[in-house]
Amino acid sequence: MQNSFAESAQLEISCEKQWIEKSATHVAGPAPDVPTMLKVWKSLESECGSTHTYIGRLALLSLMTDDFAAARRVLKAAPKGDSRYAYSIDAARIQLSIRERLAADGPISDREAAEFELKYIQLVKKYPDWPTGFALLGGWQTSIGKHDAAINNLQKALKGDAYNLAGVYRNLTISFAAEGSSELALAASDKTFKLNPSITSDSQFVYAYANASSALGYLDDAELALNLIARKKAEVKGDPEYKKAVEFYSQQRKKSPKK
Numbered sequence: 001m002q003n004s005f006a007e008s009a010q011l012e013i014s015c016e017k018q019w020i021e022k023s024a025t026h027v028a029g030p031a032p033d034v035p036t037m038l039k040v041w042k043s044l045e046s047e048c049g050s051t052h053t054y055i056g057r058l059a060l061l062s063l064m065t066d067d068f069a070a071a072r073r074v075l076k077a078a079p080k081g082d083s084r085y086a087y088s089i090d091a092a093r094i095q096l097s098i099r100e101r102l103a104a105d106g107p108i109s110d111r112e113a114a115e116f117e118l119k120y121i122q123l124v125k126k127y128p129d130w131p132t133g134f135a136l137l138g139g140w141q142t143s144i145g146k147h148d149a150a151i152n153n154l155q156k157a158l159k160g161d162a163y164n165l166a167g168v169y170r171n172l173t174i175s176f177a178a179e180g181s182s183e184l185a186l187a188a189s190d191k192t193f194k195l196n197p198s199i200t201s202d203s204q205f206v207y208a209y210a211n212a213s214s215a216l217g218y219l220d221d222a223e224l225a226l227n228l229i230a231r232k233k234a235e236v237k238g239d240p241e242y243k244k245a246v247e248f249y250s251q252q253r254k255k256s257p258k259k
Helices: 002-026 034-042 052-064 068-076 087-103 110-126 131-143 147-159 165-178 182-195 197-201 203-215 219-232 234-238 240-255
Strands: none
Touching: 002 034, 002 052, 034 052, 052 068, 052 087, 068 087, 087 110, 087 131, 110 131, 131 147, 131 165, 147 165, 165 182, 165 203, 182 197, 182 203, 197 203, 197 219, 203 219, 203 240, 219 234, 219 240, 234 240
16 A cells, blocks of 8 residues: 555656656747647656646646636546645646636626635645745736735745746736836846746736836836837737836936936
């Protein structure tokens, strides 16, 4: 029995390692190469198909293709009972509930946002040694404007070397900028760009970068970033957050000494 448990644990660890290694080359750009990731991951089914790691990642990949029905089917087949390796399955269940809610009509209420946050808090309490859990919690907190808490959890994710570091640094850029920590925001933005050069298509990231640059007097950089995102995505001109970033830049430009 002990040997069986040890072998099962070793298989979980091996499959988790393969997930990190085999998917790492397919996550660059504004969107991961999900079809390739799915193909690579499914090729490991004979070896890893019985593991929590495999099922959880397969569900997450299904969510990345907006195939909610497939994600539900995969999760329904997950092994019963508790396991220290079920973190990706538990995370997929939370993300499925969030994605389905976002796909529905109407904005998420403050109550719903708090409920989803609580689910992520419970996730990291259950799996305190899984750094990606802190990345997911911090990312959600960034998205709902709880920036101080987000920074704390995102930094925990970095200490544990969470998966998708570009996403962690992206969220840190936004939260640092929102908290007025402009130098830290620009440092995080630099690391984000090095990991994912296509991040310049992410409007929320660009607004944060522009705001931090404007605050520090790097006005040409802020202007360039705002003009670039407006050319890439004309619809941002109607975004209140874009308008705020432009207004802040304009105010800082007026204050700057004439050359």
